[in-house]
Amino acid sequence: MxxxxxxxxxxxxxxxxxxxxxxxxxxxxxxxxxxxxxxxxxxxxxxxVHGYVPAGSKKEDEAEEPQTPVGDFKVKGVYIGVINDPKANSVVHFYLVNDTSFQLLASLTTERTNTFKGEYSGLAAPNTATKIYSAQLADLQLWPKFVFHIVYHTKHNTEPPAPLVVNEKFKAKDFSGSKKLIPILKTQGWLIQLDEPDLVIDAQKLKESFFQSPDEKAVVDKPGTEVDLHIEKLRNDYQFLNSGEILKIQLDHFHKALDAAIVHQQPEIIFIHGAGNGTLRHEIHKLLGKHQKIQTFMDARKEKFGYGATKVVLK
CATH class of the missing domain: 2.30.30 (SH3 type barrels.)
Structure with missing residues:
Protein backbone atom coordinates (compact mmCIF):
# COMPACT_ATOMS: atom_id res chain seq x y z
CA MET A 1 0.00 0.00 0.00
CA VAL A 49 -1.58 15.49 -4.79
CA HIS A 50 1.87 16.79 -3.97
CA GLY A 51 2.56 19.95 -2.03
CA TYR A 52 0.45 19.37 1.10
CA VAL A 53 2.65 19.19 4.21
CA PRO A 54 0.99 18.54 7.61
CA ALA A 55 1.72 21.07 10.35
CA GLY A 56 5.01 20.38 12.06
CA SER A 57 6.39 17.96 9.46
CA LYS A 58 9.33 18.45 7.12
CA LYS A 59 9.72 17.81 3.44
CA GLU A 60 11.72 14.72 2.61
CA ASP A 61 14.32 16.66 0.64
CA GLU A 62 15.12 19.00 3.52
CA ALA A 63 18.50 18.21 5.03
CA GLU A 64 18.31 17.87 8.78
CA GLU A 65 21.42 19.38 10.30
CA PRO A 66 22.12 18.68 13.98
CA GLN A 67 21.66 21.86 15.96
CA THR A 68 24.30 23.11 18.34
CA PRO A 69 22.78 23.32 21.84
CA VAL A 70 22.72 26.79 23.32
CA GLY A 71 22.91 27.42 27.05
CA ASP A 72 22.48 24.60 29.53
CA PHE A 73 22.68 21.06 28.15
CA LYS A 74 19.25 19.41 28.40
CA VAL A 75 19.30 15.69 29.18
CA LYS A 76 15.53 15.16 29.63
CA GLY A 77 12.70 15.78 27.22
CA VAL A 78 11.92 12.84 24.89
CA TYR A 79 8.20 12.84 24.12
CA ILE A 80 5.61 11.38 21.82
CA GLY A 81 3.26 14.14 20.71
CA VAL A 82 -0.09 13.02 19.27
CA ILE A 83 -2.01 15.62 17.25
CA ASN A 84 -5.07 15.63 15.01
CA ASP A 85 -4.47 16.10 11.33
CA PRO A 86 -5.45 19.72 10.54
CA LYS A 87 -7.45 18.62 7.49
CA ALA A 88 -8.67 15.16 8.53
CA ASN A 89 -9.58 15.45 12.20
CA SER A 90 -10.32 11.72 12.60
CA VAL A 91 -6.65 10.94 11.90
CA VAL A 92 -3.94 11.46 14.49
CA HIS A 93 -0.20 11.72 13.84
CA PHE A 94 2.50 10.58 16.24
CA TYR A 95 5.57 12.80 16.48
CA LEU A 96 8.86 11.99 18.16
CA VAL A 97 9.62 15.25 19.98
CA ASN A 98 13.29 15.68 20.91
CA ASP A 99 13.39 18.51 23.43
CA THR A 100 16.87 17.49 24.64
CA SER A 101 20.36 18.55 23.56
CA PHE A 102 21.18 15.02 22.38
CA GLN A 103 20.90 13.68 18.87
CA LEU A 104 18.62 10.64 18.99
CA LEU A 105 18.79 7.44 16.97
CA ALA A 106 15.18 6.31 17.14
CA SER A 107 13.18 3.29 16.05
CA LEU A 108 9.47 2.45 16.27
CA THR A 109 8.20 -1.12 15.93
CA THR A 110 4.54 -2.16 16.21
CA GLU A 111 3.40 -5.58 17.41
CA ARG A 112 0.08 -7.33 16.83
CA THR A 113 -0.35 -10.89 18.11
CA ASN A 114 3.38 -11.64 17.81
CA THR A 115 3.60 -10.05 14.36
CA PHE A 116 6.17 -7.24 14.29
CA LYS A 117 6.48 -4.37 11.83
CA GLY A 118 9.16 -1.69 11.67
CA GLU A 119 7.34 1.61 11.28
CA TYR A 120 10.13 4.19 11.55
CA SER A 121 13.88 4.57 12.03
CA GLY A 122 16.02 7.67 11.76
CA LEU A 123 17.95 10.45 13.44
CA ALA A 124 16.24 13.17 15.44
CA ALA A 125 18.33 16.31 15.92
CA PRO A 126 18.02 18.37 19.12
CA ASN A 127 14.87 20.53 19.32
CA THR A 128 13.03 18.81 16.47
CA ALA A 129 9.73 16.97 15.98
CA THR A 130 9.50 14.10 13.50
CA LYS A 131 6.33 12.33 12.35
CA ILE A 132 6.73 8.58 12.91
CA TYR A 133 3.23 7.07 12.72
CA SER A 134 -0.42 7.80 11.90
CA ALA A 135 -3.66 6.13 12.98
CA GLN A 136 -7.43 6.45 13.16
CA LEU A 137 -8.35 7.75 16.62
CA ALA A 138 -11.70 5.93 16.48
CA ASP A 139 -9.80 2.63 16.10
CA LEU A 140 -7.78 3.21 19.30
CA GLN A 141 -8.86 -0.14 20.78
CA LEU A 142 -7.38 -1.86 17.71
CA TRP A 143 -4.02 -0.07 17.79
CA PRO A 144 -0.97 -2.31 18.08
CA LYS A 145 1.54 -2.24 20.90
CA PHE A 146 4.25 0.36 20.28
CA VAL A 147 7.90 -0.44 20.99
CA PHE A 148 10.23 2.58 21.03
CA HIS A 149 14.04 2.26 21.00
CA ILE A 150 16.06 5.42 21.63
CA VAL A 151 19.86 5.78 21.61
CA TYR A 152 21.48 9.07 22.72
CA HIS A 153 24.47 10.72 21.01
CA THR A 154 26.39 13.97 21.46
CA LYS A 155 29.83 15.39 20.65
CA HIS A 156 29.77 17.37 23.88
CA ASN A 157 31.57 16.26 27.01
CA THR A 158 28.38 14.81 28.48
CA GLU A 159 27.69 11.20 29.43
CA PRO A 160 24.69 9.96 27.43
CA PRO A 161 21.92 8.11 29.29
CA ALA A 162 21.44 4.38 28.81
CA PRO A 163 19.46 3.45 25.68
CA LEU A 164 15.73 3.85 26.20
CA VAL A 165 13.28 1.01 25.47
CA VAL A 166 9.58 1.74 26.01
CA ASN A 167 6.72 -0.71 25.39
CA GLU A 168 3.37 1.07 25.26
CA LYS A 169 -0.16 -0.22 24.65
CA PHE A 170 -2.29 2.91 24.52
CA LYS A 171 -5.74 2.92 26.11
CA ALA A 172 -8.69 5.30 25.90
CA LYS A 173 -7.78 6.86 29.27
CA ASP A 174 -4.44 7.99 27.80
CA PHE A 175 -6.43 10.36 25.59
CA SER A 176 -9.16 11.31 28.07
CA GLY A 177 -7.23 14.21 29.58
CA SER A 178 -7.00 17.75 28.30
CA LYS A 179 -4.73 18.55 25.39
CA LYS A 180 -1.64 20.61 26.08
CA LEU A 181 0.90 22.55 24.06
CA ILE A 182 3.35 20.17 22.35
CA PRO A 183 6.99 21.37 22.61
CA ILE A 184 8.65 22.23 19.27
CA LEU A 185 5.40 21.78 17.30
CA LYS A 186 3.70 24.62 19.22
CA THR A 187 0.29 23.08 18.70
CA GLN A 188 -2.27 21.43 20.99
CA GLY A 189 -2.25 17.66 21.41
CA TRP A 190 -1.64 14.78 23.79
CA LEU A 191 1.84 14.49 25.24
CA ILE A 192 3.50 11.28 26.48
CA GLN A 193 6.98 11.53 28.01
CA LEU A 194 9.18 8.53 27.22
CA ASP A 195 12.12 9.39 29.48
CA GLU A 196 10.25 9.82 32.75
CA PRO A 197 12.18 8.42 35.74
CA ASP A 198 10.95 5.07 37.02
CA LEU A 199 9.44 4.82 40.47
CA VAL A 200 12.22 3.84 42.89
CA ILE A 201 11.18 1.78 45.91
CA ASP A 202 13.41 2.03 48.98
CA ALA A 203 13.71 -1.66 49.92
CA GLN A 204 15.15 -0.91 53.36
CA LYS A 205 12.32 1.44 54.33
CA LEU A 206 9.80 -1.06 53.00
CA LYS A 207 11.41 -3.82 55.08
CA GLU A 208 11.41 -1.65 58.22
CA SER A 209 7.72 -0.89 57.79
CA PHE A 210 6.89 -4.61 58.01
CA PHE A 211 8.70 -4.92 61.35
CA GLN A 212 7.08 -1.93 63.02
CA SER A 213 5.03 -2.69 66.08
CA PRO A 214 1.28 -2.05 65.84
CA ASP A 215 1.72 1.08 67.96
CA GLU A 216 4.31 2.46 65.54
CA LYS A 217 2.24 1.89 62.43
CA ALA A 218 0.25 4.91 61.29
CA VAL A 219 -3.52 4.67 61.38
CA VAL A 220 -5.01 5.47 58.00
CA ASP A 221 -8.38 7.18 58.28
CA LYS A 222 -11.04 6.18 55.80
CA PRO A 223 -11.70 9.04 53.36
CA GLY A 224 -15.13 10.18 52.33
CA THR A 225 -16.64 9.24 48.98
CA GLU A 226 -16.05 12.84 47.81
CA VAL A 227 -12.76 14.65 48.43
CA ASP A 228 -12.73 18.42 47.85
CA LEU A 229 -9.31 19.61 46.63
CA HIS A 230 -10.12 23.32 46.50
CA ILE A 231 -7.25 25.06 48.29
CA GLU A 232 -9.59 27.07 50.55
CA LYS A 233 -10.83 23.73 51.93
CA LEU A 234 -7.29 22.55 52.70
CA ARG A 235 -5.49 25.62 54.06
CA ASN A 236 -6.56 28.76 55.89
CA ASP A 237 -3.51 30.70 54.70
CA TYR A 238 -4.03 29.99 51.00
CA GLN A 239 -4.04 33.73 50.19
CA PHE A 240 -0.30 33.82 50.93
CA LEU A 241 0.63 30.81 48.76
CA ASN A 242 1.86 30.95 45.17
CA SER A 243 0.43 28.73 42.43
CA GLY A 244 3.24 26.15 42.70
CA GLU A 245 2.76 25.75 46.45
CA ILE A 246 -1.01 25.45 46.01
CA LEU A 247 -0.68 22.71 43.38
CA LYS A 248 1.74 20.74 45.58
CA ILE A 249 -0.61 20.89 48.58
CA GLN A 250 -3.56 19.78 46.44
CA LEU A 251 -1.63 16.86 44.90
CA ASP A 252 -0.31 15.77 48.31
CA HIS A 253 -3.89 15.69 49.62
CA PHE A 254 -4.98 13.79 46.50
CA HIS A 255 -2.26 11.14 47.03
CA LYS A 256 -3.15 10.76 50.70
CA ALA A 257 -6.87 10.35 50.02
CA LEU A 258 -6.30 7.92 47.11
CA ASP A 259 -3.93 5.76 49.18
CA ALA A 260 -6.43 5.70 52.03
CA ALA A 261 -9.25 4.67 49.67
CA ILE A 262 -7.07 1.81 48.39
CA VAL A 263 -6.16 0.68 51.93
CA HIS A 264 -9.83 0.62 52.92
CA GLN A 265 -10.77 -1.15 49.65
CA GLN A 266 -13.32 1.45 48.63
CA PRO A 267 -14.88 0.67 45.23
CA GLU A 268 -14.71 4.28 44.06
CA ILE A 269 -13.90 7.84 45.12
CA ILE A 270 -14.64 11.29 43.64
CA PHE A 271 -12.07 14.10 43.61
CA ILE A 272 -13.49 17.62 43.29
CA HIS A 273 -10.78 19.67 41.59
CA GLY A 274 -12.80 22.43 39.95
CA ALA A 275 -12.57 23.55 36.34
CA GLY A 276 -10.24 26.55 36.56
CA ASN A 277 -7.37 26.47 34.06
CA GLY A 278 -7.33 22.66 34.04
CA THR A 279 -3.84 22.25 35.56
CA LEU A 280 -4.91 20.27 38.64
CA ARG A 281 -7.29 18.11 36.59
CA HIS A 282 -4.55 17.33 34.07
CA GLU A 283 -2.02 16.38 36.77
CA ILE A 284 -4.57 14.13 38.52
CA HIS A 285 -5.51 12.38 35.26
CA LYS A 286 -1.83 11.91 34.43
CA LEU A 287 -1.18 10.22 37.79
CA LEU A 288 -4.34 8.10 37.61
CA GLY A 289 -3.43 6.88 34.12
CA LYS A 290 -0.23 5.27 35.46
CA HIS A 291 -1.59 3.89 38.75
CA GLN A 292 -1.72 0.10 38.98
CA LYS A 293 -4.68 0.10 41.37
CA ILE A 294 -6.96 2.18 39.15
CA GLN A 295 -9.49 0.36 37.00
CA THR A 296 -10.73 3.48 35.20
CA PHE A 297 -11.64 7.12 35.76
CA MET A 298 -14.06 9.57 34.19
CA ASP A 299 -15.78 12.92 34.68
CA ALA A 300 -18.13 12.70 37.66
CA ARG A 301 -21.82 13.56 37.29
CA LYS A 302 -21.87 16.70 35.15
CA GLU A 303 -25.30 17.74 36.44
CA LYS A 304 -23.76 18.05 39.92
CA PHE A 305 -20.10 18.92 39.31
CA GLY A 306 -19.96 20.16 35.72
CA TYR A 307 -16.42 19.38 34.54
CA GLY A 308 -14.98 20.05 37.98
CA ALA A 309 -14.73 16.52 39.40
CA THR A 310 -13.28 13.12 38.48
CA LYS A 311 -14.74 9.77 39.50
CA VAL A 312 -12.13 7.06 40.14
CA VAL A 313 -13.04 3.34 40.06
CA LEU A 314 -10.58 1.20 42.03
CA LYS A 315 -9.62 -2.39 41.30
Whole structure:
Protein backbone atom coordinates (compact mmCIF):
# COMPACT_ATOMS: atom_id res chain seq x y z
CA MET A 1 0.00 0.00 0.00
CA UNK A 2 1.66 3.20 -1.21
CA UNK A 3 -0.76 5.52 0.61
CA UNK A 4 -0.59 6.52 4.25
CA UNK A 5 -3.13 8.05 6.62
CA UNK A 6 -3.26 11.79 6.10
CA UNK A 7 -2.12 11.71 2.45
CA UNK A 8 -3.92 14.22 0.21
CA UNK A 9 -5.30 12.46 -2.91
CA UNK A 10 -7.43 13.21 -5.96
CA UNK A 11 -9.88 10.84 -7.68
CA UNK A 12 -8.80 9.81 -11.18
CA UNK A 13 -12.29 9.57 -12.71
CA UNK A 14 -14.12 12.27 -10.73
CA UNK A 15 -13.56 15.88 -9.71
CA UNK A 16 -13.10 14.99 -6.05
CA UNK A 17 -10.23 15.12 -3.63
CA UNK A 18 -9.65 14.53 0.06
CA UNK A 19 -7.50 12.94 2.71
CA UNK A 20 -6.82 9.27 3.32
CA UNK A 21 -8.53 8.54 6.64
CA UNK A 22 -8.57 4.74 6.59
CA UNK A 23 -6.53 1.86 5.16
CA UNK A 24 -9.20 -0.80 4.56
CA UNK A 25 -6.95 -3.48 2.99
CA UNK A 26 -4.20 -3.78 0.40
CA UNK A 27 -6.56 -2.60 -2.36
CA UNK A 28 -9.06 -0.26 -0.68
CA UNK A 29 -8.71 3.01 1.21
CA UNK A 30 -11.16 5.45 2.79
CA UNK A 31 -11.03 9.08 1.59
CA UNK A 32 -12.75 11.93 3.44
CA UNK A 33 -13.54 15.17 1.61
CA UNK A 34 -14.73 18.61 2.71
CA UNK A 35 -18.18 17.20 3.53
CA UNK A 36 -16.62 14.94 6.23
CA UNK A 37 -18.04 11.81 4.59
CA UNK A 38 -15.61 8.91 4.17
CA UNK A 39 -15.77 7.22 0.76
CA UNK A 40 -14.28 3.74 0.21
CA UNK A 41 -12.33 3.67 -3.04
CA UNK A 42 -9.81 1.47 -4.85
CA UNK A 43 -6.29 2.74 -4.29
CA UNK A 44 -5.76 2.51 -8.04
CA UNK A 45 -8.55 5.08 -8.57
CA UNK A 46 -6.80 7.95 -6.78
CA UNK A 47 -3.51 9.75 -7.19
CA UNK A 48 -1.38 11.69 -4.73
CA VAL A 49 -1.58 15.49 -4.79
CA HIS A 50 1.87 16.79 -3.97
CA GLY A 51 2.56 19.95 -2.03
CA TYR A 52 0.45 19.37 1.10
CA VAL A 53 2.65 19.19 4.21
CA PRO A 54 0.99 18.54 7.61
CA ALA A 55 1.72 21.07 10.35
CA GLY A 56 5.01 20.38 12.06
CA SER A 57 6.39 17.96 9.46
CA LYS A 58 9.33 18.45 7.12
CA LYS A 59 9.72 17.81 3.44
CA GLU A 60 11.72 14.72 2.61
CA ASP A 61 14.32 16.66 0.64
CA GLU A 62 15.12 19.00 3.52
CA ALA A 63 18.50 18.21 5.03
CA GLU A 64 18.31 17.87 8.78
CA GLU A 65 21.42 19.38 10.30
CA PRO A 66 22.12 18.68 13.98
CA GLN A 67 21.66 21.86 15.96
CA THR A 68 24.30 23.11 18.34
CA PRO A 69 22.78 23.32 21.84
CA VAL A 70 22.72 26.79 23.32
CA GLY A 71 22.91 27.42 27.05
CA ASP A 72 22.48 24.60 29.53
CA PHE A 73 22.68 21.06 28.15
CA LYS A 74 19.25 19.41 28.40
CA VAL A 75 19.30 15.69 29.18
CA LYS A 76 15.53 15.16 29.63
CA GLY A 77 12.70 15.78 27.22
CA VAL A 78 11.92 12.84 24.89
CA TYR A 79 8.20 12.84 24.12
CA ILE A 80 5.61 11.38 21.82
CA GLY A 81 3.26 14.14 20.71
CA VAL A 82 -0.09 13.02 19.27
CA ILE A 83 -2.01 15.62 17.25
CA ASN A 84 -5.07 15.63 15.01
CA ASP A 85 -4.47 16.10 11.33
CA PRO A 86 -5.45 19.72 10.54
CA LYS A 87 -7.45 18.62 7.49
CA ALA A 88 -8.67 15.16 8.53
CA ASN A 89 -9.58 15.45 12.20
CA SER A 90 -10.32 11.72 12.60
CA VAL A 91 -6.65 10.94 11.90
CA VAL A 92 -3.94 11.46 14.49
CA HIS A 93 -0.20 11.72 13.84
CA PHE A 94 2.50 10.58 16.24
CA TYR A 95 5.57 12.80 16.48
CA LEU A 96 8.86 11.99 18.16
CA VAL A 97 9.62 15.25 19.98
CA ASN A 98 13.29 15.68 20.91
CA ASP A 99 13.39 18.51 23.43
CA THR A 100 16.87 17.49 24.64
CA SER A 101 20.36 18.55 23.56
CA PHE A 102 21.18 15.02 22.38
CA GLN A 103 20.90 13.68 18.87
CA LEU A 104 18.62 10.64 18.99
CA LEU A 105 18.79 7.44 16.97
CA ALA A 106 15.18 6.31 17.14
CA SER A 107 13.18 3.29 16.05
CA LEU A 108 9.47 2.45 16.27
CA THR A 109 8.20 -1.12 15.93
CA THR A 110 4.54 -2.16 16.21
CA GLU A 111 3.40 -5.58 17.41
CA ARG A 112 0.08 -7.33 16.83
CA THR A 113 -0.35 -10.89 18.11
CA ASN A 114 3.38 -11.64 17.81
CA THR A 115 3.60 -10.05 14.36
CA PHE A 116 6.17 -7.24 14.29
CA LYS A 117 6.48 -4.37 11.83
CA GLY A 118 9.16 -1.69 11.67
CA GLU A 119 7.34 1.61 11.28
CA TYR A 120 10.13 4.19 11.55
CA SER A 121 13.88 4.57 12.03
CA GLY A 122 16.02 7.67 11.76
CA LEU A 123 17.95 10.45 13.44
CA ALA A 124 16.24 13.17 15.44
CA ALA A 125 18.33 16.31 15.92
CA PRO A 126 18.02 18.37 19.12
CA ASN A 127 14.87 20.53 19.32
CA THR A 128 13.03 18.81 16.47
CA ALA A 129 9.73 16.97 15.98
CA THR A 130 9.50 14.10 13.50
CA LYS A 131 6.33 12.33 12.35
CA ILE A 132 6.73 8.58 12.91
CA TYR A 133 3.23 7.07 12.72
CA SER A 134 -0.42 7.80 11.90
CA ALA A 135 -3.66 6.13 12.98
CA GLN A 136 -7.43 6.45 13.16
CA LEU A 137 -8.35 7.75 16.62
CA ALA A 138 -11.70 5.93 16.48
CA ASP A 139 -9.80 2.63 16.10
CA LEU A 140 -7.78 3.21 19.30
CA GLN A 141 -8.86 -0.14 20.78
CA LEU A 142 -7.38 -1.86 17.71
CA TRP A 143 -4.02 -0.07 17.79
CA PRO A 144 -0.97 -2.31 18.08
CA LYS A 145 1.54 -2.24 20.90
CA PHE A 146 4.25 0.36 20.28
CA VAL A 147 7.90 -0.44 20.99
CA PHE A 148 10.23 2.58 21.03
CA HIS A 149 14.04 2.26 21.00
CA ILE A 150 16.06 5.42 21.63
CA VAL A 151 19.86 5.78 21.61
CA TYR A 152 21.48 9.07 22.72
CA HIS A 153 24.47 10.72 21.01
CA THR A 154 26.39 13.97 21.46
CA LYS A 155 29.83 15.39 20.65
CA HIS A 156 29.77 17.37 23.88
CA ASN A 157 31.57 16.26 27.01
CA THR A 158 28.38 14.81 28.48
CA GLU A 159 27.69 11.20 29.43
CA PRO A 160 24.69 9.96 27.43
CA PRO A 161 21.92 8.11 29.29
CA ALA A 162 21.44 4.38 28.81
CA PRO A 163 19.46 3.45 25.68
CA LEU A 164 15.73 3.85 26.20
CA VAL A 165 13.28 1.01 25.47
CA VAL A 166 9.58 1.74 26.01
CA ASN A 167 6.72 -0.71 25.39
CA GLU A 168 3.37 1.07 25.26
CA LYS A 169 -0.16 -0.22 24.65
CA PHE A 170 -2.29 2.91 24.52
CA LYS A 171 -5.74 2.92 26.11
CA ALA A 172 -8.69 5.30 25.90
CA LYS A 173 -7.78 6.86 29.27
CA ASP A 174 -4.44 7.99 27.80
CA PHE A 175 -6.43 10.36 25.59
CA SER A 176 -9.16 11.31 28.07
CA GLY A 177 -7.23 14.21 29.58
CA SER A 178 -7.00 17.75 28.30
CA LYS A 179 -4.73 18.55 25.39
CA LYS A 180 -1.64 20.61 26.08
CA LEU A 181 0.90 22.55 24.06
CA ILE A 182 3.35 20.17 22.35
CA PRO A 183 6.99 21.37 22.61
CA ILE A 184 8.65 22.23 19.27
CA LEU A 185 5.40 21.78 17.30
CA LYS A 186 3.70 24.62 19.22
CA THR A 187 0.29 23.08 18.70
CA GLN A 188 -2.27 21.43 20.99
CA GLY A 189 -2.25 17.66 21.41
CA TRP A 190 -1.64 14.78 23.79
CA LEU A 191 1.84 14.49 25.24
CA ILE A 192 3.50 11.28 26.48
CA GLN A 193 6.98 11.53 28.01
CA LEU A 194 9.18 8.53 27.22
CA ASP A 195 12.12 9.39 29.48
CA GLU A 196 10.25 9.82 32.75
CA PRO A 197 12.18 8.42 35.74
CA ASP A 198 10.95 5.07 37.02
CA LEU A 199 9.44 4.82 40.47
CA VAL A 200 12.22 3.84 42.89
CA ILE A 201 11.18 1.78 45.91
CA ASP A 202 13.41 2.03 48.98
CA ALA A 203 13.71 -1.66 49.92
CA GLN A 204 15.15 -0.91 53.36
CA LYS A 205 12.32 1.44 54.33
CA LEU A 206 9.80 -1.06 53.00
CA LYS A 207 11.41 -3.82 55.08
CA GLU A 208 11.41 -1.65 58.22
CA SER A 209 7.72 -0.89 57.79
CA PHE A 210 6.89 -4.61 58.01
CA PHE A 211 8.70 -4.92 61.35
CA GLN A 212 7.08 -1.93 63.02
CA SER A 213 5.03 -2.69 66.08
CA PRO A 214 1.28 -2.05 65.84
CA ASP A 215 1.72 1.08 67.96
CA GLU A 216 4.31 2.46 65.54
CA LYS A 217 2.24 1.89 62.43
CA ALA A 218 0.25 4.91 61.29
CA VAL A 219 -3.52 4.67 61.38
CA VAL A 220 -5.01 5.47 58.00
CA ASP A 221 -8.38 7.18 58.28
CA LYS A 222 -11.04 6.18 55.80
CA PRO A 223 -11.70 9.04 53.36
CA GLY A 224 -15.13 10.18 52.33
CA THR A 225 -16.64 9.24 48.98
CA GLU A 226 -16.05 12.84 47.81
CA VAL A 227 -12.76 14.65 48.43
CA ASP A 228 -12.73 18.42 47.85
CA LEU A 229 -9.31 19.61 46.63
CA HIS A 230 -10.12 23.32 46.50
CA ILE A 231 -7.25 25.06 48.29
CA GLU A 232 -9.59 27.07 50.55
CA LYS A 233 -10.83 23.73 51.93
CA LEU A 234 -7.29 22.55 52.70
CA ARG A 235 -5.49 25.62 54.06
CA ASN A 236 -6.56 28.76 55.89
CA ASP A 237 -3.51 30.70 54.70
CA TYR A 238 -4.03 29.99 51.00
CA GLN A 239 -4.04 33.73 50.19
CA PHE A 240 -0.30 33.82 50.93
CA LEU A 241 0.63 30.81 48.76
CA ASN A 242 1.86 30.95 45.17
CA SER A 243 0.43 28.73 42.43
CA GLY A 244 3.24 26.15 42.70
CA GLU A 245 2.76 25.75 46.45
CA ILE A 246 -1.01 25.45 46.01
CA LEU A 247 -0.68 22.71 43.38
CA LYS A 248 1.74 20.74 45.58
CA ILE A 249 -0.61 20.89 48.58
CA GLN A 250 -3.56 19.78 46.44
CA LEU A 251 -1.63 16.86 44.90
CA ASP A 252 -0.31 15.77 48.31
CA HIS A 253 -3.89 15.69 49.62
CA PHE A 254 -4.98 13.79 46.50
CA HIS A 255 -2.26 11.14 47.03
CA LYS A 256 -3.15 10.76 50.70
CA ALA A 257 -6.87 10.35 50.02
CA LEU A 258 -6.30 7.92 47.11
CA ASP A 259 -3.93 5.76 49.18
CA ALA A 260 -6.43 5.70 52.03
CA ALA A 261 -9.25 4.67 49.67
CA ILE A 262 -7.07 1.81 48.39
CA VAL A 263 -6.16 0.68 51.93
CA HIS A 264 -9.83 0.62 52.92
CA GLN A 265 -10.77 -1.15 49.65
CA GLN A 266 -13.32 1.45 48.63
CA PRO A 267 -14.88 0.67 45.23
CA GLU A 268 -14.71 4.28 44.06
CA ILE A 269 -13.90 7.84 45.12
CA ILE A 270 -14.64 11.29 43.64
CA PHE A 271 -12.07 14.10 43.61
CA ILE A 272 -13.49 17.62 43.29
CA HIS A 273 -10.78 19.67 41.59
CA GLY A 274 -12.80 22.43 39.95
CA ALA A 275 -12.57 23.55 36.34
CA GLY A 276 -10.24 26.55 36.56
CA ASN A 277 -7.37 26.47 34.06
CA GLY A 278 -7.33 22.66 34.04
CA THR A 279 -3.84 22.25 35.56
CA LEU A 280 -4.91 20.27 38.64
CA ARG A 281 -7.29 18.11 36.59
CA HIS A 282 -4.55 17.33 34.07
CA GLU A 283 -2.02 16.38 36.77
CA ILE A 284 -4.57 14.13 38.52
CA HIS A 285 -5.51 12.38 35.26
CA LYS A 286 -1.83 11.91 34.43
CA LEU A 287 -1.18 10.22 37.79
CA LEU A 288 -4.34 8.10 37.61
CA GLY A 289 -3.43 6.88 34.12
CA LYS A 290 -0.23 5.27 35.46
CA HIS A 291 -1.59 3.89 38.75
CA GLN A 292 -1.72 0.10 38.98
CA LYS A 293 -4.68 0.10 41.37
CA ILE A 294 -6.96 2.18 39.15
CA GLN A 295 -9.49 0.36 37.00
CA THR A 296 -10.73 3.48 35.20
CA PHE A 297 -11.64 7.12 35.76
CA MET A 298 -14.06 9.57 34.19
CA ASP A 299 -15.78 12.92 34.68
CA ALA A 300 -18.13 12.70 37.66
CA ARG A 301 -21.82 13.56 37.29
CA LYS A 302 -21.87 16.70 35.15
CA GLU A 303 -25.30 17.74 36.44
CA LYS A 304 -23.76 18.05 39.92
CA PHE A 305 -20.10 18.92 39.31
CA GLY A 306 -19.96 20.16 35.72
CA TYR A 307 -16.42 19.38 34.54
CA GLY A 308 -14.98 20.05 37.98
CA ALA A 309 -14.73 16.52 39.40
CA THR A 310 -13.28 13.12 38.48
CA LYS A 311 -14.74 9.77 39.50
CA VAL A 312 -12.13 7.06 40.14
CA VAL A 313 -13.04 3.34 40.06
CA LEU A 314 -10.58 1.20 42.03
CA LYS A 315 -9.62 -2.39 41.30
Missing amino acids: KYKLGDFVRFVDEKMEGFVTRIIDDQMIGVTGDDDFEIPVLASKVTT
